[in-house]
Amino acid sequence: MKHLAFLFLFFLTSQTVHSWKKDEFRACDQTPFCKRARFRKPGSCTLIATDVSISDGDLTAKLIPIAEHDHDQDPIKPLTLSVSVYRDGIMRLKIDEDPSLDPPKKRFQVPDVIVPEFEGKKLWLQSASSEKLDGNTGGLISVVYLSDGYEAVLRHDPFEVYVREKAGKRRVVSLNSHRLFDFEQLRVKKEDEDWEERFRGHTDTRPYGPQSISFDVSFYESDFVYGIPEHATSFALKPTRGPGVEESEPYRLFNLDVFEYVHDSPFGIYGSIPFMVSHGKSGKSSGFFWLNAAEMQIDVLAKGWDAENGILMPTEQSRIDTFWMTEAGIVDTFFFVGPGPKDVVKQYMSVTGLPAMPQLFSTAYHQCRWNYRDEEDVENVDSKFDEHDIPYDVLWLDIEHTDGKRYFTWDKLLFPHPEEMQRKLAAKGRRMVTIVDPHIKRDDSFHLHKDASQRGYYVKDASGKDFDGWCWPGSSSYPDVLNPEIRSWWAEKFSYKNYIGSTPSLYIWNDMNEPSVFNGPEVTMPRDVLHLGGVEHRELHNAYGYYFHMATADGLVKRGDGKDRPFVLSRAFFAGSQRYGAVWTGDNSADWDHLRVSVPMILSLGLTGMSFSGADVGGFFGNPDPELLVRWYQLGAYYPFFRGHAHHDTKRREPWLFGERNTALMRDAIRIRYTLLPYFYTLFREANVSGVPVVRPLWMEFPSDEAAFSNDEAFMVGNSLLVQGIYETRAKHASVYLPGKESWYDLRTGTTYKGGKTHKLEVSEESIPAFQRAGTIVPRKDRLRRSSTQMMHDPFTLVIALNSSQEAEGELYLDDGKSFDFKHGAYIHRRFVFSNGHLTSSNMASSTLGNSKFSSDCVIERIILLGYTPGAKTALIEPGNQKAEIELGPLRFGGQHGGAAVTIRKPGVRVAEDWKIKVL
Numbered sequence: 001m002k003h004l005a006f007l008f009l010f011f012l013t014s015q016t017v018h019s020w021k022k023d024e025f026r027a028c029d030q031t032p033f034c035k036r037a038r039f040r041k042p043g044s045c046t047l048i049a050t051d052v053s054i055s056d057g058d059l060t061a062k063l064i065p066i067a068e069h070d071h072d073q074d075p076i077k078p079l080t081l082s083v084s085v086y087r088d089g090i091m092r093l094k095i096d097e098d099p100s101l102d103p104p105k106k107r108f109q110v111p112d113v114i115v116p117e118f119e120g121k122k123l124w125l126q127s128a129s130s131e132k133l134d135g136n137t138g139g140l141i142s143v144v145y146l147s148d149g150y151e152a153v154l155r156h157d158p159f160e161v162y163v164r165e166k167a168g169k170r171r172v173v174s175l176n177s178h179r180l181f182d183f184e185q186l187r188v189k190k191e192d193e194d195w196e197e198r199f200r201g202h203t204d205t206r207p208y209g210p211q212s213i214s215f216d217v218s219f220y221e222s223d224f225v226y227g228i229p230e231h232a233t234s235f236a237l238k239p240t241r242g243p244g245v246e247e248s249e250p251y252r253l254f255n256l257d258v259f260e261y262v263h264d265s266p267f268g269i270y271g272s273i274p275f276m277v278s279h280g281k282s283g284k285s286s287g288f289f290w291l292n293a294a295e296m297q298i299d300v301l302a303k304g305w306d307a308e309n310g311i312l313m314p315t316e317q318s319r320i321d322t323f324w325m326t327e328a329g330i331v332d333t334f335f336f337v338g339p340g341p342k343d344v345v346k347q348y349m350s351v352t353g354l355p356a357m358p359q360l361f362s363t364a365y366h367q368c369r370w371n372y373r374d375e376e377d378v379e380n381v382d383s384k385f386d387e388h389d390i391p392y393d394v395l396w397l398d399i400e401h402t403d404g405k406r407y408f409t410w411d412k413l414l415f416p417h418p419e420e421m422q423r424k425l426a427a428k429g430r431r432m433v434t435i436v437d438p439h440i441k442r443d444d445s446f447h448l449h450k451d452a453s454q455r456g457y458y459v460k461d462a463s464g465k466d467f468d469g470w471c472w473p474g475s476s477s478y479p480d481v482l483n484p485e486i487r488s489w490w491a492e493k494f495s496y497k498n499y500i501g502s503t504p505s506l507y508i509w510n511d512m513n514e515p516s517v518f519n520g521p522e523v524t525m526p527r528d529v530l531h532l533g534g535v536e537h538r539e540l541h542n543a544y545g546y547y548f549h550m551a552t553a554d555g556l557v558k559r560g561d562g563k564d565r566p567f568v569l570s571r572a573f574f575a576g577s578q579r580y581g582a583v584w585t586g587d588n589s590a591d592w593d594h595l596r597v598s599v600p601m602i603l604s605l606g607l608t609g610m611s612f613s614g615a616d617v618g619g620f621f622g623n624p625d626p627e628l629l630v631r632w633y634q635l636g637a638y639y640p641f642f643r644g645h646a647h648h649d650t651k652r653r654e655p656w657l658f659g660e661r662n663t664a665l666m667r668d669a670i671r672i673r674y675t676l677l678p679y680f681y682t683l684f685r686e687a688n689v690s691g692v693p694v695v696r697p698l699w700m701e702f703p704s705d706e707a708a709f710s711n712d713e714a715f716m717v718g719n720s721l722l723v724q725g726i727y728e729t730r731a732k733h734a735s736v737y738l739p740g741k742e743s744w745y746d747l748r749t750g751t752t753y754k755g756g757k758t759h760k761l762e763v764s765e766e767s768i769p770a771f772q773r774a775g776t777i778v779p780r781k782d783r784l785r786r787s788s789t790q791m792m793h794d795p796f797t798l799v800i801a802l803n804s805s806q807e808a809e810g811e812l813y814l815d816d817g818k819s820f821d822f823k824h825g826a827y828i829h830r831r832f833v834f835s836n837g838h839l840t841s842s843n844m845a846s847s848t849l850g851n852s853k854f855s856s857d858c859v860i861e862r863i864i865l866l867g868y869t870p871g872a873k874t875a876l877i878e879p880g881n882q883k884a885e886i887e888l889g890p891l892r893f894g895g896q897h898g899g900a901a902v903t904i905r906k907p908g909v910r911v912a913e914d915w916k917i918k919v920l
């Protein structure tokens with residue numbers, strides 16, 4: 001039996017690993033709800049809003065069909081509609097079946113995603129005003145206050161909901177303007193009906209029948225839409241239907257374990273965030289989020305898509321139309337008015353929560369491979385980093401470290417001394433990460449399985465038995481993490497007592513949590529599997545990984561008595577996952593196309609909350625040649641999450657295995673990341689406070705710069721750095737667009753380039769193009785050590801890139817790098833301003849957070865001035881009136897010595913204090 005199981009597993013893995021088959025996954029026309037919805041024509045919705053009133057602070061109505069009822073069809077019951085408004089420009093629209101009309105089942109609303117504080121932001125509507133459209137000749141609308149500049153509108157007949165600017169009444173986002181809205185109500189099955197759905201030998205019993213929802217959403221003043229990860233495709237979403245579009249699938253949101261995903265496709269992969277952002281020439285952005293965890297498909301419609309059956313729309317505003325379809329759930333949608341891109345992101349985060357503040361070590365470099373074989377291998381790899389003077393912070397162990405894929409255990413032969421192994425790493429300030437997946441081996445001698453099955457904690461199949469699926473360990477079951485009691489049970493498994501062999505320097509990797517089920521339909525769990533309260537898997541599929549990630553992160557918090565920030569990397573994700581940790585883009589391939597697509601993928605994740613993300617450096621499948629690997633390190637050094645990883649069939653590729661020159665190049669790339677850690681950490685804090693992502697599209701910083709709108713080869717790291725990847729072999733030149741009016745300084749040479757222009761630059765193997773924006777100050781740490789922990793007390797360098805008015809500003813955030821004390825005020829947050837030849841450091845920390853203090857003895861050892869024109873000799877430091885020398889110093893960056901720049905040497909001022917430095 002064991003052999004058979006092994007053979008089966010071998011067959012599956014070798015199949016899936018070597019051939020990504022499009023036909024393993026359902027296309028829209030093989031998915032009945034998608035096919036039906038896509039077939040609908042504009043104008044087909046006949047619902048109108050009646051009984052419009054204000055109740056409980058909301059604008060409410062019933063939706064009823066106006067058309068004559070077709071007697072062959074079931075009667076359409078009224079749907080309930082409510083519009084609520086929240087502080088900061090957020091409108092929420094909910095539409096559901098009326099519970100008082102006894103639908104056969106309560107439809108699923110995703111719990112635990114909206115943060116509790118959000119309800120506190122609700123504005124209680126007192127009244128609605130009625131207006132007639134088109135100068136009193138048109139239909140009736142009810143208008144309510146949304147924010148000072150915006151209003152929410154419900155049009156009655158036909159029903160339509162939108163937000164608009166108060167002055168000028170220009171629309172921002174609207175729903176059902178094309179009358180494509182459709183809501184399949186739950187009903188009793190007729191005798192001759194067959195509700196089952198079959199796909200590649202799998203039968204979905206679909207006991208509740210059709211229950212899909214679809215509607216159109218329009219974004220005004222828009223030229224592009226972005227977001228709705230996860231897809232391996234361009235950042236600006238290409239149209240999927242309409243004139244000029246060859247046959248295309250809609251963007252699919254369905255968490256799937258897709259082996260060898262192709263680099264340009266709207267197919268769904270590991271995670272789903274149903275949040276879209278629009279942006280246009282006006283410099284304005286808006287957003288739309290649908291809180292629904294069932295399979296979703298979204299069309300972006302090309303201009304003229306409705307030429308035949310179009311509905312008259314306001315024509316003076318540019319517009320992008322989209323069409324949203326889901327298999328189940330309710331309409332629970334959020335409209336964000338912006339008007340700036342950062343405003344939209346903040347509005348979304350006020351609903352789903354801010355990204356967690358990571359531990360400092362996790363923002364440094366991670367070394368992973370499937371698998372580091374044994375303790376000796378671990379020790380070897382670790383010491384080679386030191387031998388080659390390459391810093392790294394975390395060593396990862398994949399599934400083979402366990403005893404037969406039983407998570408929380410260790411293979412006793414290969415890893416006999418896990419605690420000692422972790423301690424040795426910890427002594428150098430390094431951590432370890434082990435993998436813990438959701439499939440639990442169905443083995444009665446495995447305590448975790450015994451416990452889970454006895455308590456009834458597994459997800460149940462349609463017949464009520466524990467669902468039994470196939471994954472790495474063979475026959476496996478999956479904890480029902482929708483249930484808070486089960487999440488808390490799971491969290492306990494991470495205590496030092498339960499996770500034998502774990503120590504405080506061990507952190508966790510959640511993989512395969514889509515969930516992946518090798519023998520399931522589309523390599524996942526059947527949709528009719530049951531969760532807590534009879535919720536069908538179809539209703540919550542896209543959030544399974546989210547709950548698993550949440551339970552694991554909570555486990556690490558509990559393990560450390562609430563004192564240690566968790567680090568959990570997850571493959572699957574949903575809206576809100578940003579509160580629990582990092583994600584990566586899964587099993588990419590070692591080719592240039594996957595290197596290129598990593599940037600739009602990471603940008604989409606950041607835009608939709610998942611600020612802490614990265615792609616496997618080097619590419620997971622296949623063997624990168626040294627040039628590709630080097631380019632990947634050079635780009636990966638700027639990913640928010642920076643980890644090298646590889647499949648077990650690939651050749652070893654640690655950075656020292658490709659000859660001295662390539663080792664030096666990879667070392668330089670990794671060192672660049674370590675040099676910039678203070679800047680990255682400051683950006684992670686910015687994301688944690690405001691939601692603005694660490695890595696951003698150019699247009700987030702330059703919202704009116706049209707040339708930036710569809711550029712996804714370059715990206716901003718914070719507001720100060722612009723990075724352009726090199727995506728082809730033997731590149732001699734690169735075209736780099738530098739936005740804005742101010743100039744940019746090459747990070748290595750200090751050479752200036754004009755903004756608002758595309759520059760054709762020579763490139764060498766040494767680095768990819770990267771620039772600091774004039775007018776910014778970037779904090780660095782230039783002394784290189786083995787790990788970030790060992791840099792804790794090192795002095796800082798400030799790089800001041802002056803703009804045309806000889807001014808610049810920047811920030812530095814630091815704390816203990818690991819605890820939650822920062823939440824009570826234990827941090828340092830400085831603002832640096834250079835103006836009139838003076839550099840001032842002032843406090844930015846909020847005084848309202850609490851009395852906890854963080855102190856640091858760190859000083860500033862060097863200040864580099866880029867673009868400083870008058871000749872300067874000395875600098876005077878206040879208070880104290882000390883002098884510091886000014887000279888031409890090397891513009892060191894990472895391991896490289898670049899051009900010379902005006903440098904204030906050893907000013908010796910403390911980062912924690914107020915001071916002023918005058919350049920004389």
Ligand code: NOJ
Pocket residue numbers: 369370398399435511512571586587620645646647
């Ligand atoms: C799939 C993950 O995406 C990959 O990173 C990992 O190495 C394998 N599973 C084995 O755990």
